[in-house]
Structures are given as structure tokens and as C-alpha cells.
Amino acid sequence: MKKKGNLRLILSLAVVALLYGAAVLVxxxxxxxxxxxTVLQKGAVYALIAVSMxxxxxxxGLFSLGQAGFMLIGAYSYAILTIPMAKRAAxxxxxxxxxxxxxxxxxxxxxxxxxxxALFAALIGMPVLRLKGDYLAIATLGFAEIIRAFVQWDAIxxxxxxxxxxxxxxxxxxxxxxxxxxxxxxxxxxCIGLILLLINSTYGRAFKAIRDDEIAAEAMGINLxxxxxxxxxxxxxxxxxGGALLAMYQGSLQANGFKSAMTYEILLIVxxxxxxxxxxxxxxxxxxxxxxxWWLRFLDAETMIGNFQVPLLAPGFRMVAFSIxxxxxxxxxxxxxxxxxxxxxxxxxxxxxxGGRNK
Amino acid sequence: xxxxxxxxxxxxxxxxxxxxxxxxxxxNNLSLEVNQGEIVALIGPNGAGKTTxxxxxxxxxxxxxxxxYFHGKPIAVNHPQGKMAKQYAGINGDAYRGxxxxxxxxxxxxxxxxxxxxQNIRLFKSQTAFENxxxxxxxxxxxxLFTAAFRLNAKEEKAMREKAAALLEIVGLSGEADxxxxxxxxxxxxxxxxxxxxxxxxxxxxxxxxxxxxxxxETDELGEFIVDIKNRFNLTVFMIEHHMNxxxxxxxxxxxxxxxxxxxxxxxxxxxxxxxxxxxxxGVEEE
Numbered sequence: 001m002k003k004k005g006n007l008r009l010i011l012s013l014a015v016v017a018l019l020y021g022a023a024v025l026v027x028x029x030x031x032x033x034x035x036x037x038t039v040l041q042k043g044a045v046y047a048l049i050a051v052s053m054x055x056x057x058x059x060x061g062l063f064s065l066g067q068a069g070f071m072l073i074g075a076y077s078y079a080i081l082t083i084p085m086a087k088r089a090a091x092x093x094x095x096x097x098x099x100x101x102x103x104x105x106x107x108x109x110x111x112x113x114x115x116x117x118a119l120f121a122a123l124i125g126m127p128v129l130r131l132k133g134d135y136l137a138i139a140t141l142g143f144a145e146i147i148r149a150f151v152q153w154d155a156i157x158x159x160x161x162x163x164x165x166x167x168x169x170x171x172x173x174x175x176x177x178x179x180x181x182x183x184x185x186x187x188x189x190x191c192i193g194l195i196l197l198l199i200n201s202t203y204g205r206a207f208k209a210i211r212d213d214e215i216a217a218e219a220m221g222i223n224l225x226x227x228x229x230x231x232x233x234x235x236x237x238x239x240x241x242g243g244a245l246l247a248m249y250q251g252s253l254q255a256n257g258f259k260s261a262m263t264y265e266i267l268l269i270v271x272x273x274x275x276x277x278x279x280x281x282x283x284x285x286x287x288x289x290x291x292x293x294w295w296l297r298f299l300d301a302e303t304m305i306g307n308f309q310v311p312l313l314a315p316g317f318r319m320v321a322f323s324i325x326x327x328x329x330x331x332x333x334x335x336x337x338x339x340x341x342x343x344x345x346x347x348x349x350x351x352x353x354x355g356g357r358n359k
Numbered sequence: 360x361x362x363x364x365x366x367x368x369x370x371x372x373x374x375x376x377x378x379x380x381x382x383x384x385x386x387n388n389l390s391l392e393v394n395q396g397e398i399v400a401l402i403g404p405n406g407a408g409k410t411t412x413x414x415x416x417x418x419x420x421x422x423x424x425x426x427x428y429f430h431g432k433p434i435a436v437n438h439p440q441g442k443m444a445k446q447y448a449g450i451n452g453d454a455y456r457g458x459x460x461x462x463x464x465x466x467x468x469x470x471x472x473x474x475x476x477x478q479n480i481r482l483f484k485s486q487t488a489f490e491n492x493x494x495x496x497x498x499x500x501x502x503x504l505f506t507a508a509f510r511l512n513a514k515e516e517k518a519m520r521e522k523a524a525a526l527l528e529i530v531g532l533s534g535e536a537d538x539x540x541x542x543x544x545x546x547x548x549x550x551x552x553x554x555x556x557x558x559x560x561x562x563x564x565x566x567x568x569x570x571x572x573x574x575x576x577e578t579d580e581l582g583e584f585i586v587d588i589k590n591r592f593n594l595t596v597f598m599i600e601h602h603m604n605x606x607x608x609x610x611x612x613x614x615x616x617x618x619x620x621x622x623x624x625x626x627x628x629x630x631x632x633x634x635x636x637x638x639x640x641x642g643v644e645e646e
Contacts, residue, residue: 194508197508197509197510198504198507198508201502201507201508201510201512201516202493202496202497202500202502202507202512202516202519203497203504203507203508205486205490205493205494205497206494206497208483208485208486208494209483209486209494209497211485212483212484212485212486213481213482213483213484215419215465215477215481216477216481216482216483217483217494218464218465218466218469219417219465219466219469219474219475219477219481219556220466220469220494220495220497220498220555220558220559221466221469221470221495221497221498221559222466222494222497222498223464223466224464224466230504234504276485340485
């Protein structure tokens, strides 16, 4: 039994290494600007964010919609701390060059991004995690919106540049020329690896117990609030890092980009991938990003076949198509691609588990 | 604290417990005692307040009035306060006025050593039988988030797994370890719930209708099983049960509740002869 587990682990690691190699190869053969590379970059970033959301919504059973807020905190922390000194005057032109007059390295900045998001989560969690179900969703959504409005507040402009763009911080292209994919995949891989380790530890089991039955979990001596707080803070930590990576991917940053629509996008990915499946979230992220950025782009373009204009194809139609996909998924594939199983569990003895958990 | 000396062997003691929801008095002035190594049963018709009593002991509810002691330590103390002070319909409402209320959440109570099962089975439904028991061992962990995530607690993790496996063996479910808990037959789910409760290392085990839904043969086996684990783990057992055969077979003492009030207390023989009990309970129930 143990040997089999080890074999599976080695196999999984080999597959991951192979995928990484393939990604590097793709980037070197097709250039950093190709669609494949873009999709893989953004897909990887979204994968991390989706997994972090899954940790909360899928594994701990806390229906939280605050992800965009924590991503925003991460993204801003990263950008504010890494904009080169020489460029600050230009970026913070309305705020006399801003008040942060130092920079730190890229990797420390990523870490700080996570820590800042986690700190905010710890604060917000104290009142919010006493709520359950829909109320929790509404409260977290509200806090995410508050964070977005707060960051744009003129009074803290010297710190956040108000509602103006943050730019010239190190991006994927400028900081890692030619190796954007390797870098993204490494950071995302390490983060998801950590989440996986956590999920499979005794704490992860406690999270799942809370998801399955709060009353029984509490009767088993699991401190509900403390464990929910843990899941919330950890999830936000990784959402913060994900936000910072997204900032690196985008090249410039504005609070208005982190609307609740972004949270819904990620929620959609989590649901399509399967609540409670890390590999499902990863698969769904790449699928979703490939569709929205690439494969379904034609839906937004007005197309003529001869003299005939294809009906419905017009800017915005892509979103209609997505809505239909959501409805189909919710109605017919409630367990998503993976249910709550993992890719590496396929073929093992355990049978598929019952769905419809979030009733 | 003088009363403590007189109750050296008392594991659980309820004094004047009243639980009132709005205007409804679910339990009225219940006092009872469970001593070290005993199996005590709490019986009564449906709606008599038995499960409410369990919930008061385990911290799910805060009793409106009265005290609960566990091994001589107060784990719940309350008196009618605020709006309830005016509404209070029980008795002894003034007896605990000066005392400081004591409240513990269910997880703290479990940590002190009271484990329970549920009337409507509450297993973790997406987990296997083995994982269900394993979750019970989380409580006594020494690892923190980081040592657990980075597998620095490998030794403890191994011990947890061995303990869970051993408990499954004891309740006779080794063969079903990797089955989903909810796919097990009813009787086995009940045993699994007991195994999970035992994983928290309790000194007092509360069983809420452990034989509900079992056939006579399963019920007999369960009786032997309860006595067996009681001896093996040096437990004290307090249970709610409707199957009179089981209750009379294994209980040392019995308390009878009716409409929230205690109407009798005694050995099985005494209870069987008690006219109040026969009138309130045995006469109209299936027995």
C-alpha cells in the first residue's frame, strides 16, 4: 500500500516535471507573445487563485466571495513595493512621488503580498466567519467591494496612487524575459504543492470534517472558529500571491479591475473543475482561460460569410455563451469535471462520492 | 465545594438543570448523577427532553438554570438572565443567582473528555470509515499547522493512523475501512460513530439512541459491545435508549424523564415495577 503511494507520488512528480519542460519548450519555440504562452501564463495564475478559493469553498465548506479583494491587496502590495525608485515620481505624479520610498526584491514582494492579504483576512475573518452560508457570501463580497473602494480613496493616494494606474513594476516580461512560463509555473507549483500538503494533513481532514458536518466536527473537539479562520487566512494568503502574479501578468494595475465579476469567474472555474478537487480547479483554469482568451474569441467578432452576416456574433456574445455553459454545468454536471476526486486518485478503489453537497 | 467530597466517584452531575426555549420548558429541574464505571440510561417518551439534556451537557445548549459538573469541575452554570428572568417558568430560579455563569463550547467539552454520538447519525459523509475515525484523533494532536503541513509530525501522524485502525478493529469494521461511511449499513454506521467518539479519548461516553433502527439481534450485540468497550477503555457510559431490553440488560441505573421532569430513578428492577413509569412510558410504548 505504502509502496504504491510512493510510486504514485513519483509518477505525479514526473508528469509535473514533464509538463514544465513542455511549457518551457513552447515558450522557446513559439516566442513570448504567442497566444499559447499568454493562455498558459494567465491559466497558471488563475489556477493558483482557483485552488486557493477551492480550499475555502470546496474543502472547508465556507462559501466566501471575497477572493477578488484579497487578490487586489496582494497585487497592490506587490506593485507598491517593487516600482523602481527612479520611476516613482512619474507613477505617483499626483501624489508627489508617493510615500513608500524603498523597494524590495521580487520574491520577497510576492511573499509580502501574501502576508498582507492574510493579515486583512485575519481582521475581516473575526466578524465575518461567525456567519454561515449565504450570509457569509454576502459579507465577504461586501468586504471585497469595500477594499476596492478604499484603495481608490484619494486620501491614501500617496500609498496606493488612488484610482490611477500603477505601472512600471517588474512584470513577467520585464523581470523574466524568455522564462515567463517557467517562473509562473514554479511559483504556482510551489504554492499549490503547499496547499496540497496542507489538505492532506490532519488540519486538512479537520477542514473537510467541518465541511461535511459542523455539529459533528465540533463534537469531535474541532474548534470551529479557529479552523475556519485558519482556512480563510491561508486561502487569502495564496489569493494574495495569485493577485501579485496577476499584476505581473497584466503589466499595469488598477483597482477597478478587481470587481466582483472576477470572483465569479474564479468561482465558475472552481465549480467547473469540481468543488473539493485541486486538479479539477487547475484543469478548469486552463480550460476557462483558453476559451475566454482564445478559442471563443470568434464569438465576439462580427463575422461575414459571403454576404451573410452570421447572426448573434457581436461583441459581448462570448459572455452569453459563458452564461449558457454555467447553466449547463449547474444543471447537468453539478460535480464538475473531477467531482471531489483528484487526477492521481483516478483508478484507485474509492468510488465516486455523492454530489450536491452545497444544498 | 464541600459537596465534592461526598461525590468522589461522580463523573457527571447535573443539579437543577432547567432548559427553557421561549415559553417552552423542555427540561424542568433535572438532577442526576453518573458515577465512575457505571452505565446509566436516560429513558422517557418521545419529546421528554432527553436529547436536550445531552445538548446541555455537551455545550450545544446553555442551560437556563442549574449546574453541570464533570469530575467535580463545573462545565455549565447558569441562572435565568435578562428577558428570561421574567419569563422563567421553572423552579429554583433563584438558587444560582449569585453564581458566575460558566459556558464551554462543544469542542472544549469534548477536549475535557466527554464524547458523544448522535440520534440521527452524523458521520462525515464524504469520508471513508477510516477517515471518520482519523478525524477524531485530531483533537489530541501536538502538531501545529506548519509541522503538520511539512510532515514534521510524521511520527504522530503514524500513531494517529494506527490508533484509528485499532479502533476500527475493535468495533469490527476493519474490513470496511476504505468504504464510504454513508455506504455502510445502519448498524455499522452506529458502531463507526462510537469508534469515532472513542478516538477523542473520552472518559465519559454519551450515546444518543445507539440502537435506533436496529433489529433485535443487532441490539443484543450492541449491548455486549457497549459493555465491552466500557471495560476496555475504562469508560463511564450515559445513554438515551428506547429499546427496553437493551436498557434493562446493561444499565446499572436508570433515570426516567417525562415532559421534561424526572419521574423516577433506580435500578432496572425498581424502574420496571415503578407505577409512574408504567403509566407514563412502558404502558403505552412498544414493550
